[in-house]
Amino acid sequence: MKSSHASLICILLLSLFALHQCVRLQRSNKIDMSVCVHDICGGVFDGGCYCCPKTPALCWADNQFCTTYCHAQS
Template sequence: MKSSHASLVCILLFSLLALHQCARIGRSNKVDMSACFLGDCNNVFEGGCYCCPKTPALCWAEKDYCTTYCQSQS
């Protein structure tokens, strides 16, 4: 009987922890504006290009350059 109570308590604790994490994620309204997205760029760059959300007209062929630029604009 004691082991079943202990397992129920463990399940309850894990469920509460998962619920707490979901609520914490739900409260976070911040959007990472430094994350580059893959754009089309009218085939200027092979395989597409990476653009900054704040300045979608400026795009780069490599994601590293885009990320560096977007983080400097934040």
């Protein structure tokens, strides 16, 4: 009887640990809501630029600004 209690406690602890890891993983994932595409702009910007997919001719050096502009265009 004692061995069955010990095995149930082990299963419970392992289940709680797995649940804890899943919750921790979900909290740590940051979804990139950027709609901009990173591109090489022919030396205009050092390190490339960010362009809207609908208007690839309009590009910016800052991803945040590009994302804001692209969301405004939609």
